[in-house]
Every structure is written in C-alpha cells, then in structure tokens.
Amino acid sequence: MMLAASMGEIINRDGIIYVRSAQAFLDDGLSAAMEVYNWPAYSILIALLSGMSGLSLEAAAHLVNAGLMVLLLDSFIRLCRQLDPVSARPWIAALVFLTFPPLAHSLEIYRDWGYLAFAMFAFTHLLRFWQDDVGQIKDALLWQGGMFAATLFRVEGAALLVLAPLALIFQARPWRARMWRTFLASSWSLPALLLGIALLALGEVQLGKFRDLLVYSNPSTVFGAFNDVAQQFSSALNKYSDDFAPHMLASGIVTVATWMAFKNLGAFIGLITLFGAYQFGLPRQNGHRLIYALIGIVTLIVITFLAARLIIVGRYALLASCLLMTITVWVSTRLFEASKRNRRGYRWAWLVVFTGLVIGALVNIGARPDYKAYIRDAGQWIKHSVPADTLVITNDFIIDYYAERPHGPKLDRLDKVRDHLAATSPPYYVVLRIKDHDMDEARALFATDPAKEFRSSRAPEGILIFHVETP
Helix, strand or coil: CHHHHHCCCCCCHHHHHHHHHHHHHHHHCHHHHHHHCCCCHHHHHHHHHHHHHCCCHHHHHHHHHHHHHHHHHHHHHHHHHHHCCCCCCHHHHHHHHHCCHHHHHCCCCCCHHHHHHHHHHHHHHHHHHHHCCCCCHHHHHHHHHHHHHHHCCCCHHHHHHHHHHHHHHHCCCCHHHHHHHHHHHCCCHHHHHHHHHHHHHHCCCCCHHHHHHHHHHCHHHHHHHHHHHHHHHHCCCCCCCHHHHHHHHHHHHHHHHHHHHHHCCHHHHHHHHHHHHHHHCCCCCHHHHHHHHHHHHHHHHHHHHHHHHCCCCHHHHHHHHHHHHHHHHHHHHHHHHHHHCCCHHHHHHHHHHHHHHHHHHHHHHCCCCCCCHHHHHHHHHHHHHCCCCCCEEECCHHHHHHHCCCCCCCCCCHHHHHHHHHCCCCCEEEEEEEEHHHHHHHHCCCCCCCCEEEECCCCCEEEEEEEECCC
16 A cells, blocks of 8 residues: 555545644644544544654555555454354455455545444444344444444444444344343443433534534434425426425435445446345345344435435445445355355356456555646646745645645636636636646636646646736
C-alpha cells in the first residue's frame, strides 16, 4: 500500500477533508478538527499516528488503512471459518476477499475501511455468541466493543448496535433464554445510546454526526424527508399517476439499495455466487441464519439513509456486500470439494473460478500509478510558479490541496465558472480540470491561450491554466 502510494496515488476528495481535519487536530485540538469534519475519530487516529511516527498525514492515513485492511481480512476469514467449521478453507476466503472489486480503491482515504473492519470483527463475536449454547459474556462484550469502535467511523454502527441483537429473539431457544441473550448482547451499549439520544433530543450535547442518530430513532424525520422528495417526483408524473409517486420512489430506493450491495461484488464474484447457489443451494446452517438477518438489517439501515438523504453512493452498501461474500466463500468451498471428488464438470468449473479469483486478487493488490497524477503536477506548478498573494480560482479541491491553497467556491460546472469570473476582478489565475469534450468550451471563456496545460496519460481529460491580467 505504501509502495503504491509512492508510485503516484492521488488523494481523493474525501481524503482531503480527513487530512485537513487531522491537521486541525494537531494544531488546535478537537474543536478545530470538528469544525473541519464533525465526526473526526478517523482523522484523530491519522493525526496521532503521524505525531508518533513522524510520517506525513497522507502517509499516516495510508498506514492506518493498511492496518484496517489487515483487521478486515482477518475478521472476514474468521467469520467464514466459524460459519463452516468442518470444511472451511481459509485460503479460499482470503482469495475471495482479495478479489473484492472495491479493494481497487483501498489506497483512497475513506473512513469506511474502519467501519467495515470493526463491524466484521464485531460480527465474528456476535456469531460466536449466537452459536454458543450458553452465550459467553466475553463474546457479548467484544461484539459491543467492536461495534462501538465501528460507530466511531460511521454513525450507522450505532443503529446496528441497537438492531442486530434483536435477531437473538428469533433463535429457536426457550423464551427466557432468548430474552437473556438479547439483554447480554446489548447490556451496556443500548443504555449508553439511549442516554446519548435523550441528551441530544434535550439539546444538552452537540457531538457532530451523533445527531444523525435522530434520523434512525425518529421515523417522522425519515418520512418527512421522503415525502418532500416524493412530492418533487410526483410533479414529473401526469395527474393519473402522481398518487403513486411515493410507492414508486419507495420501490426504487429498495431496489437501488439491494442493487448496490450486489453490484459491489462485481460480475465475477456475483456469477460465482449465483452459480454455486444454483448447484448447491444456499447455506442453511444455524450461523448463516444470523448472516441473513444481518444482511437484512444492514440493508434496512441503508434504505433508511437513502429515504432520508437520497445520496446514492455504492460504498454505503459495502458492509452488506461483505456479508454476501461469506455465501460466495461457502459455495466456492462446496465447488472445491466437488472437484476433489474427481467430478469432471466440477473440476473444470473450479479451475475457471480459481483462475479468475487469482487474476482478480492480483489486479486488486498490484501497485499501479494513478491516472490522475497530472493533478498533483498542476498543483505543484501553481505552488512553485504563482505568487502566494495572487488569487487562484480552481474547479477541483484536489488542485487546491496540492497547491497548498484554501478551498474556494464549488465551481463544478462551466456556467458557474463563467458567473464567478464575471464577478471577480483580475489579476488572477484560473485552473480548470476539464474533460476533453469540454475543452473548447473552456477555452472560449478566455481571450488568451492557456499559460500551462497538463494532460492525463490514461484518461480523456486534462488541466488548463489561464492567467488573466489587469486590462
């Protein structure tokens, strides 16, 4: 990971926020970090590692991610082995995980890696608690501790802390045992969360995104936001159909949330899962019932988020995808066992699956220079060539980051750039990251040729730098 970063990986937009929040924490403490980003645990972890090791904040972020990836892989393998203790083969679980397409973005600085790692760690101990006839207190505490750590990365972890133990009520056990085990699995976390929500509702505390818990604890908030969007949606329908707008929107949200979870698997892992499920059926062991319940709960949380915010990003469904991959591992193991019994058709099928998994893993873990390296080159050119007191207008925060300049207004369309320039007096530099098909339109905004150009080596885009002088 560190090698790949040194070969040209460019920071992602979210990563800029986390790094700047980490810098604010080092400079002025927690309150300053929360002003940059109001759920700063990930940034604080980066800042602490940077302070202790002497690494740059970017390098520290990559090192934090490397540790989180190790925890995520270890937890995934342990979870798969626990689900199938008799015939589990950890190397198959590792190979399937390393083929997971989102790992191609593992060098990007996202708090989601911490959420996934600690959530899967927590699920491992919740599964042990589920499978044990008595239910060990140690596993109950580790489940809650792991999920609390996941909540420090994404507030959705708090919803899982509340909802996941409810699956224990539906186990085939005496009712007294069900209630006792459910209590143990939420013995300290649920009271703490309820206290936090009560304090938030009373306005006694202000703790960043912790306020988002009100989204999950107050259905009227969700339905209110949903109805606002449904009304906008109904305006696009005719008078005979607008009554169905809420139903169409709801079904669309459910479909999108489910599709995101499967789409994250990628075509190859998805085909393996479908083929294996067709040949061997879905796993029906006791432990997999918990996995199915967790998939449903995680998907419900994503649906609730989409209904309230309507922000559709595939990585929000990554946890559901990781749980789905445990089924991929189970069917892959069945396929491997069938091939070992010298069944000709299965031998060829396993050879294809194994080859595809190896290729996918190599692609994911291989170090590849980033096609956006030209953005860093442009930012550094501005840093060294443009006087610090000269105004620089950009349409990409990543350029600002590498130029070591503060963010300006969000100019994500050329018409916004045009309006902003009309209200700005020269002299100034304008730095535009543009797709090739928009190059002519961007050049038409200026009376002179670009002072400097930077091109991507692997994508149809580039950066134009214009110097607008005082008339």
